[in-house]
Amino acid sequence: MSHEILLTQLLYGGAGILFFLLGVWSFISHEPLWRKLIALNIMGAGVFHVLVAVAYRGLDAPPDPVPHALVLTGIVVAVSATALALAFGRRLDREAPEHTSDAHGGVDDREDGTHA
Amino acid sequence: MNPLLLGFDILLSTTLLGLALAALTSREPRRGVILFIAFGLLLALVWARLRAPDLALAEAAIGAGLAGALMLSAARRAARRR
């Protein structure tokens, strides 16, 4: 019984850690803003996975509500942070459009060749 | 151990992992963002499976809906710039 719970926690928590690592990798190795934002959101999803896995107590026991409350606020903060980052990106494009468009294309291709 | 449940867990986790990998390695903005939206929808399923229905509701509305719409507009700008 308790092994079953531990197995589920390990499965989803382990997947969460994997998501976090994948997100970190993509965040540091891909240049364009939209790729960084997807990476950031997937890192967040990984953190939420770990928290919800820790809160899990089996199918017929109530889960721990405290991590759930943390994740709920976290989801909303993550989306507002994404919106803020996009606003920054648009402002940067407006300030130096020619610089960003060149840098994005070039670095993107090179980095993909290195790591993909 | 309920083998059906374990099978579901493994299937869900590997699908999510595949979607995350595909979204992170996609070089085409629109494709990457749509994969990310699919990832967000399945994430809501994970929360429901782990007995967190509050999170499943929020994730379905925000992770798939709002974040998806935000990222799609970003993808549109990125695609236009190429």
Added chain:
Amino acid sequence: MSSSNPQALLIPLLLAAIGALLFWAFWSGLTGHEGERLAALALERVPESGASNPVTSVLLNFRAYDTLLELAVLLAALLGIWSLGPAAAPYQRASLLLDSLVGWVVPMLIIAGGYLLWIGGQAPGGAFQAGALLGAAGVTLALSGRPNAGLPGEAWLRVLAALGTLVFALIGLTLMGVGLGFLTYPPALAKALILTIETGATLSIGATLAAAFLGGRPRAKRNAEP
């Protein structure tokens, strides 16, 4: 391209190290000694919190500080977005089919939001889910070409965006003035206070998310009143 690039070696090593550390921490957190856990304490006190949904009682009673600051973070994000410039040009008006669909979907999203807000005390739901639905209604309006996402003019929008933080902080300070301590609800009033705060928070979250989607300060008077 070349695998002799030091970066290509460094990043996987770094990730493996972080991953091992995280997994070790996760494992020891799961299998650590069985002391008194927060979960048991929180679940035991839920009946006296004014909301029978454990997540709502944690959000708005036991960890109300956290939620207040989280609403402040949302407000700060919106202020940041507004200070970066005007909103993007509105989308073009949707075709008749989508337009009439939006006319059905948006009222339903608002009703569903109100339902989630009310049911949040006893069942899954609450201010964040309801606010997300209201935000989604705003995004739908924006995508179908309504200027300003159906939000009121800037003066009212400011009030709306600050409402959640304001109501929350005012109730907290009033309770402190009465001598109960910041955000320590008297049990008889807890349900009413939580619902008041949640209503303000729902409106704020919805308005903030919709305004954040517009990506900048609302454009000058295209529509002055909703």
